[in-house]
Amino acid sequence: MTEDVTLEFDYFVGKKNVTLTVFIGDGQIGGSSVRLDGQLIGDPGEIKDLLIGKGRALVGKKLLVKTLVSDDSDDTDWTSVTYTLTGGDPNTPITARHKVETSGNGVIYRTTFVFKAAAGATP
Amino acid sequence: MNLHVRQSHVRQRHVRQRLSAHSCRGLIAALASLVSSLLIAPSGSAQDAGDFTKLTLDDLRPPLSPAFVLLGVEPATVQRPTTPRGLSTAFLSLVGEKQGVPKNFALETTPFWLVSRPAFAFEDYYSHDKRWIETLARTVKRSSAFSLGTTPHTLLKDTIGTSIGLGYRNLLWPGRASDKLLRLKTAYVRELGKCADLEPTPKIEECRQKLLKSPLRDTLRLSLEPVGWKVQLAGGISAAFPQDTVQRGRIDRAGVWLSPSYRTDAGFEFILLTRYLSAQGESVDGKRSGYLDNGLRLLWTPVTPLALSIEAAARHVTGGSDRSMTSTRYGSLIEYRASSDMYIFYALGKDFAAARLERNRLLSTIGLNIGYGPKPIIRVDK
Numbered sequence: 001m002t003e004d005v006t007l008e009f010d011y012f013v014g015k016k017n018v019t020l021t022v023f024i025g026d027g028q029i030g031g032s033s034v035r036l037d038g039q040l041i042g043d044p045g046e047i048k049d050l051l052i053g054k055g056r057a058l059v060g061k062k063l064l065v066k067t068l069v070s071d072d073s074d075d076t077d078w079t080s081v082t083y084t085l086t087g088g089d090p091n092t093p094i095t096a097r098h099k100v101e102t103s104g105n106g107v108i109y110r111t112t113f114v115f116k117a118a119a120g121a122t123p
Numbered sequence: 124m125n126l127h128v129r130q131s132h133v134r135q136r137h138v139r140q141r142l143s144a145h146s147c148r149g150l151i152a153a154l155a156s157l158v159s160s161l162l163i164a165p166s167g168s169a170q171d172a173g174d175f176t177k178l179t180l181d182d183l184r185p186p187l188s189p190a191f192v193l194l195g196v197e198p199a200t201v202q203r204p205t206t207p208r209g210l211s212t213a214f215l216s217l218v219g220e221k222q223g224v225p226k227n228f229a230l231e232t233t234p235f236w237l238v239s240r241p242a243f244a245f246e247d248y249y250s251h252d253k254r255w256i257e258t259l260a261r262t263v264k265r266s267s268a269f270s271l272g273t274t275p276h277t278l279l280k281d282t283i284g285t286s287i288g289l290g291y292r293n294l295l296w297p298g299r300a301s302d303k304l305l306r307l308k309t310a311y312v313r314e315l316g317k318c319a320d321l322e323p324t325p326k327i328e329e330c331r332q333k334l335l336k337s338p339l340r341d342t343l344r345l346s347l348e349p350v351g352w353k354v355q356l357a358g359g360i361s362a363a364f365p366q367d368t369v370q371r372g373r374i375d376r377a378g379v380w381l382s383p384s385y386r387t388d389a390g391f392e393f394i395l396l397t398r399y400l401s402a403q404g405e406s407v408d409g410k411r412s413g414y415l416d417n418g419l420r421l422l423w424t425p426v427t428p429l430a431l432s433i434e435a436a437a438r439h440v441t442g443g444s445d446r447s448m449t450s451t452r453y454g455s456l457i458e459y460r461a462s463s464d465m466y467i468f469y470a471l472g473k474d475f476a477a478a479r480l481e482r483n484r485l486l487s488t489i490g491l492n493i494g495y496g497p498k499p500i501i502r503v504d505k
Contacts, residue, residue: 002328025241027248029308031315044316046309068319070331072344075233077205080241095241099205106331108324 002068002106005098009111011063012118013055016087022047022067025080025095030069037061055087058115067109071100079107089118178452180434183396183418185380188231189290189359190270193376198229198272207237226275226285233268245308249300249349259295266294270359283366286375290359298349301388307343314339341463345427348386355382363403377401390424396436413441428460434472454486466492 011018024030033044036058042050052063069079080097098107186192188201204210213230243265251258270290300308311334318330334340357380364372378401384394396418403411418436425431435453454472461467470488 002324002331004324023244025243026239027243027245029245029311029315031312031317031319033316033320035320040320043313044320045313046316066319068315068327068331070315070335075236076240078239080239082241097239097241099239106328108319108327 001102002108003098003100005096005107005109007096007109007111009094009113010116011085011088011090011113013058013088013115014118016055018052018055018058018085018087018115020047020050020052020063020065021084022065023082023084023093024067024069025082025097026076026078027073028069028079029072030067030079030081032065032067035064035066038064052085055115055118059117061115063113063115065109065111065113067111068106069109070106071104077103081109081111083111083113085113088115178416178436178438180396180418180420180436183380183382183398183416183436185292185355185357185382186290187268187292188270188272189292189357189378189380190272190288190361191229191290193290193359193361193378194272194274194286194288196229196272196274198227201229201231203231205237210237225273228271228273230271231268233266235265235267246300249297251297251299258297262297263293263295266292266297268292284364285367286361286363288359288361290357292355292357292380295354295356296352296383298351298353298386301346301348301350303388304343304346307339307346310339311343342427350386350388353384353386355384356380373403375403392420392422392424394418394420394422396420411442415439415441430456430458430460432456432458464494468492 020034022032031045032047034041034047034050034052036052041052047065052058065083067081069081071077071079077100078097079100080095082093082095084093094111096109096111098109100107191198202213204213210232216225216228247265252261268291270288270292272288272290274286274288275284314334314337315331318327318334321327321330358378360377361375362372363375379399381397382394384392386392396416398414398416400414400416401411402414416436416438418434420432420434422430422432433453433455435451437449437451440448452473454470456468456470458466458468468488468490470490471485473485
């Protein structure tokens, strides 16, 4: 069974390029896909320093990051995903975690970042 | 109240049958015994719990639960709390019994994993720090595991009494990830990413299930074994309290296991195994015996399901009612993994028993290892 986790965050962008890194924690293995307003960006799999676009061009758009973590670890039933976006605010990583109900289950994290103009930034 | 305590009902059946190749009658009897043993209740793990007179090289491997091995039990139900609250609840059950300490209590815990570790990546199972002491400390911290067990009898077969066992194990040095593992992991992550891109959730699950059954995942699981140096350590102690009286309590058994090994990307492995056991005799005089066992194995895995090995083991026994004795065992082994739960093996060599005979006897063994149950508790070495 695959369990669902759905999250949404606002991300404030300025002039800089926005990149995304997805880190899978708790010793688990996971893969992600990234879509900007429905368009696939990059290849599904490991997401590291993926260029999303220039901050100004992203205002009003939505970035959907879907990460599938399969509980393959014999040490823990916890899964966690840490998203690191650079080029905007907040500039601290965001971590989502979920404990599977049954060992061996999968977890699909659907995380949406809504890009908004940072205060003082001209879109 | 959600206790977050996971109890696993895992039973493993391992069947080994020694066939004597000396006579046809012996062969028929042995075959009959093999068939009947497949139908008998499980005898347990490769390390026959509690019986230290018999010895195979696998017995010298640091056990997953030293407490249970020293107690001579294989619990069908083991509490494995996954949260600090679950752990405290498990311990409270130890003192909650009006009759005293529970008679059949089994608990295992790896404190590091009682909480979520979002900063711990899969690669951290194999990574090294700049300084070796930091690698050692980090590896010990995340791999330290404790086992605790009680049984309603003592080694003197006194059923009115309690035996308590405490065990500890860890990994001193983690090895490193093989190039093959890293390639397989990258491919697996890519496939998980493709599954993640699907909608709705049932489609994602369908894709995941397909991936779980794929050769890619199977090969990945088989490649989790680290390469380079790896060192495992385990130890434990058991104490008996006849008549449940503290004043009559005594130490029954104590043991230490140490296993350094070295493995290459090409599938060669060199393993050294050392075990020291101190056991109270089962005779009335209760003399204590010491068993110092050393083993060596050279292993080669040319292709994933097939393994060839040469092994040797030596035992030195001191104390007890027997005089001091040294004996050796050596042989070769071919093992084939027929399926995810079944291994067929053939061994040829000299056993310890032969040391007592006037003429050393060469023995031939064919066997079958079958495992069944839900998610196995035996972790692929990390």
